[in-house]
Amino acid sequence: MPDRGPWTSVEELAREVKGCRIPLNRPRPVEEAISSAGGVHWSELDERLMIKKLPGIYLAGEMIDWEAPTGGYLLQACFATGSYVGKMAGGSSREFE
Numbered sequence: 001m002p003d004r005g006p007w008t009s010v011e012e013l014a015r016e017v018k019g020c021r022i023p024l025n026r027p028r029p030v031e032e033a034i035s036s037a038g039g040v041h042w043s044e045l046d047e048r049l050m051i052k053k054l055p056g057i058y059l060a061g062e063m064i065d066w067e068a069p070t071g072g073y074l075l076q077a078c079f080a081t082g083s084y085v086g087k088m089a090g091g092s093s094r095e096f097e
């Protein structure tokens, strides 16, 4: 690896940072593609995704514990729960339309 720095200007440092290469040897197995860990456990939520212990407070997206091999579908899960919770918080009684 060549010597890095010291840099004589912010522009020079910025060029160095933007040109930084990170070699990819190979992707990891999809079984290891854990997108997120932590969050409120599903058992703490009712069927409307409202916190059982805090009535009127709804959760969606990464606030929920998704610890699972979501493999890139976490965004879809966030959109889906966000849309669903919006309807539930708005008073809709229909769970799925």
Ligand SMILES: Cc1cc2nc3c(=O)[nH]c(=O)nc-3n(C[C@H](O)[C@H](O)[C@H](O)COP(=O)(O)OP(=O)(O)OC[C@H]3O[C@@H](n4cnc5c(N)ncnc54)[C@H](O)[C@@H]3O)c2cc1C
Pocket (backbone or CB within 6 Å): 035, 036, 060, 061, 062, 063, 072, 073, 074, 075, 076, 078
């Ligand atoms: C680098 C990176 C790459 C990713 N790639 C993928 C991918 O390829 N596929 C995939 O499915 N998922 C991917 N994810 C995960 C995915 O982006 C997140 O799971 C998803 O965006 C979470 O959505 P969210 O709405 O729960 O939270 P966020 O998108 O974090 O939204 C929370 C929002 O709340 C706002 N906020 C925070 N505090 C307050 C406050 N006090 N008042 C008002 N607003 C507040 C924040 O500004 C933010 O806009 C990636 C994540 C990262 C970081």
